[in-house]
Amino acid sequence: MEELSNDSQKKIKHYSSSHTILLVGEGDFSFSACLAVAFANASNILATSLDSKESLLRKYTRVSRNLEILELAGGRVVHEVDATTMSQHPLLYDKSFDRIVFNFPHAGFHFKEHDNVQIDGRQLFPGPPADSREKWLKYYSSYHEILLVGEGDFSFSLSLAMSFGSASNIVATSLDSYLDVVTKYKNARLNLRILKGFGASVLHGVDATKMKLHIDLHMRKFDRIIFNFPHAGFFWREDNLLMIRMHKSLVHEFFENASQMLRVDGEIHVNHKTKPPFSDWNVGQLAQQNSLELIGCADFNILDYPGYNNKRGQGKRCDRPFVLGECSTYKFSINHSAKTTPRFLLHMNNNALDVQRNLPFPEIPISNHCCHHPYPTPFESGYSHRNISMQNHPTRFELDYSCVTHSVNAHSRFMTGMLERMSNDDVYWSSNLRSNYGEKIQRSEARRTMPRLFPHW
Numbered sequence: 001m002e003e004l005s006n007d008s009q010k011k012i013k014h015y016s017s018s019h020t021i022l023l024v025g026e027g028d029f030s031f032s033a034c035l036a037v038a039f040a041n042a043s044n045i046l047a048t049s050l051d052s053k054e055s056l057l058r059k060y061t062r063v064s065r066n067l068e069i070l071e072l073a074g075g076r077v078v079h080e081v082d083a084t085t086m087s088q089h090p091l092l093y094d095k096s097f098d099r100i101v102f103n104f105p106h107a108g109f110h111f112k113e114h115d116n117v118q119i120d121g122r123q124l125f126p127g128p129p130a131d132s133r134e135k136w137l138k139y140y141s142s143y144h145e146i147l148l149v150g151e152g153d154f155s156f157s158l159s160l161a162m163s164f165g166s167a168s169n170i171v172a173t174s175l176d177s178y179l180d181v182v183t184k185y186k187n188a189r190l191n192l193r194i195l196k197g198f199g200a201s202v203l204h205g206v207d208a209t210k211m212k213l214h215i216d217l218h219m220r221k222f223d224r225i226i227f228n229f230p231h232a233g234f235f236w237r238e239d240n241l242l243m244i245r246m247h248k249s250l251v252h253e254f255f256e257n258a259s260q261m262l263r264v265d266g267e268i269h270v271n272h273k274t275k276p277p278f279s280d281w282n283v284g285q286l287a288q289q290n291s292l293e294l295i296g297c298a299d300f301n302i303l304d305y306p307g308y309n310n311k312r313g314q315g316k317r318c319d320r321p322f323v324l325g326e327c328s329t330y331k332f333s334i335n336h337s338a339k340t341t342p343r344f345l346l347h348m349n350n351n352a353l354d355v356q357r358n359l360p361f362p363e364i365p366i367s368n369h370c371c372h373h374p375y376p377t378p379f380e381s382g383y384s385h386r387n388i389s390m391q392n393h394p395t396r397f398e399l400d401y402s403c404v405t406h407s408v409n410a411h412s413r414f415m416t417g418m419l420e421r422m423s424n425d426d427v428y429w430s431s432n433l434r435s436n437y438g439e440k441i442q443r444s445e446a447r448r449t450m451p452r453l454f455p456h457w
């Protein structure tokens with residue numbers, strides 16, 4: 001991905017991180033905190049309130065959290081500042097600012113408001129919103145159970161949390177460990193502190209290609225699963241065929257996992273560039289191979305997500321943004337009709353393996369998002385491959401590798417991992433397990449046989 005040269009200045013609406021900003025008459029300091037998060041810094045912000053800190057703490061439930069955000073981000077907070085006399089305030093009289101913001105000035109409720117309490121149908125002073133009220137940011141609701149994978153500095157998750165005023169519905173994950181995340185991204189520590197303060201579940205070391213097996217995830221279903229700008233690393237140029245294959249493999253296996261972690265009417269969202277060579281990944285086809293259908297594709301605008309900083313994610317310049325250019329939010333849902341393909345049709349597709357030579361690594365198609373049981377058995381949750389074609393997606397199919405002559409793929413590597421983890425007695429083992437050369441494997445032999453068949457592992 002092409003690197004963006006200048007990421008020093010961050011903007012949100014009328015405000016920039018290069019402005020010195022004075023806020024007066026703050027209530028619960030959520031506006032100041034919002035700017036701090038958007039800038040990932042608050043050293044340019046001086047936020048004030050007329051009330052004393054004690055009085056604010058009595059009035060607003062969220063004030064201490066917002067003050068903590070400001071403090072962590074390096075902002076200054078001064079209480080008991082009267083906007084009508086602030087030019088003489090000892091901490092302000094010699095200061096000048098690029099922006100002075102007074103949101104919804106109001107002298108108090110001493111008398112009855114003017115009869116016209118409604119303008120354009122909006123209530124002027126509706127009071128603090130009830131916490132349980134549904135809030136939306138773009139396609140995401142505070143009522144959705146949301147899983148984010150492949151996060152960089154966690155600023156996208158935080159943007160959702162800030163908009164919802166809570167993150168108890170958010171599970172935010174990264175492939176990197178906590179130590180790697182805070183070492184790689186300068187704002188990650190702050191973002192994670194705030195995110196956790198909002199009640200998010202944060203998990204590190206989550207591989208999107210295996211996440212359905214993750215101990216904290218495998219029993220959960222989500223309304224939205226989001227992977228922003230998946231990328232397998234900078235090993236070759238973006239137009240190199242091997243590089244494209246690696247990216248495709250990542251997205252393919254992410255879909256395979258995510259499709260099994262989705263609620264019936266849930267959606268998987270992938271933000272992705274739309275121009276070649278990125279369009280060559282053909283994410284729509286990768287989804288289709290996993291019984292998902294494209295239900296929408298909308299232009300992606302980073303300004304819709306205040307505070308979000310897209311990251312290269314890998315290499316020396318991992319903390320740098322990349323040029324977004326033309327990109328879209330691809331939305332997928334489970335293709336329910338594909339799940340009901342009549343069983344007899346599946347036999348017609350054994351030859352479809354030829355077609356699959358064009359696929360990324362998994363030459364044995366891996367696809368399944370439905371189980372017989374409401375919860376997968378240990379075997380099903382970990383091992384759920386089906387012999388299916390890319391055109392038709394069965395609900396269930398017997399495990400049979402005999403038609404496959406060679407297979408050197410991610411799926412096989414994954415299987416070795418499973419073999420290593422399995423204690424033979426307490427897991428179901430398919431009776432007709434065959435090696436990729438067609439020979440039958442006894443369960444007890446399996447550990448030895450699989451590495452022999454794939455010596456490059």
Ligand SMILES: C[S@@+](CC[C@H](N)C(=O)[O-])C[C@H]1O[C@@H](n2cnc3c(N)ncnc32)[C@H](O)[C@@H]1O
Nearest residue numbers: 150151152175207208228229231310311312313
């Ligand atoms: C281009 S960066 C985008 C980072 C972040 N999503 C953003 O939008 O700023 C690609 C991300 O994909 C992640 N990634 C790569 N392979 C992954 C995998 N197997 N599972 C989870 N994340 C992965 C990397 O760790 C990196 O954070």
